[in-house]
Amino acid sequence: MLRSGPKAAPHPISTRAFSPADVIALPDRPVWQRSAKAPAPVPAPASEPLRLVKDAAPAAAVPQDLTDNQKAVLQAAIDGTSTNAAIAKATGINPGSVTRAVDALVKRGLLAKDGTTIRTEVAA
Numbered sequence: 001m002l003r004s005g006p007k008a009a010p011h012p013i014s015t016r017a018f019s020p021a022d023v024i025a026l027p028d029r030p031v032w033q034r035s036a037k038a039p040a041p042v043p044a045p046a047s048e049p050l051r052l053v054k055d056a057a058p059a060a061a062v063p064q065d066l067t068d069n070q071k072a073v074l075q076a077a078i079d080g081t082s083t084n085a086a087i088a089k090a091t092g093i094n095p096g097s098v099t100r101a102v103d104a105l106v107k108r109g110l111l112a113k114d115g116t117t118i119r120t121e122v123a124a
Contacts, residue, residue: 063108069093073101077111077120084116 062074076087084102088095102118105111112119 063110066105067101069097070101070105073098074105074110074120077105077118082117082119084118087118 072091072093073087076090081087081090084095084098088098102111102113106113112121
């Protein structure tokens with residue numbers, strides 16, 4: 001415990017004092033440095049190449065005149081997010097901006113909204 005004056009309360013600071021014998025016994029190099037000789041690399045086991053497990057859905061034609069928020073909302077809806085709150089959380093966009101983007105995408109026929117559920121399939 002350390003004290004800053006004769007009547008001061010002790011402060012819970014852990015310290016260690018080194019004697020000259022302790023300092024002499026320290027190694028020549030810092031213990032956190034690696035040794036000069038690098039370890040031999042471990043060969044990777046032979047394995048079959050990775051393959052796609054889920055079939056990729058064909059890329060939907062996204063109109064180029066959408067705003068950045070509308071593109072993000074549309075992509076989130078395509079990825080399976082189905083409510084305004086979930087889209088706002090997934091994209092990081094303000095919930096009011098998500099609502100405006102969803103309404104604009106519904107007007108354009110790119111999304112369908114049934115109550116609070118948002119779908120990418122527009123009912124005929």
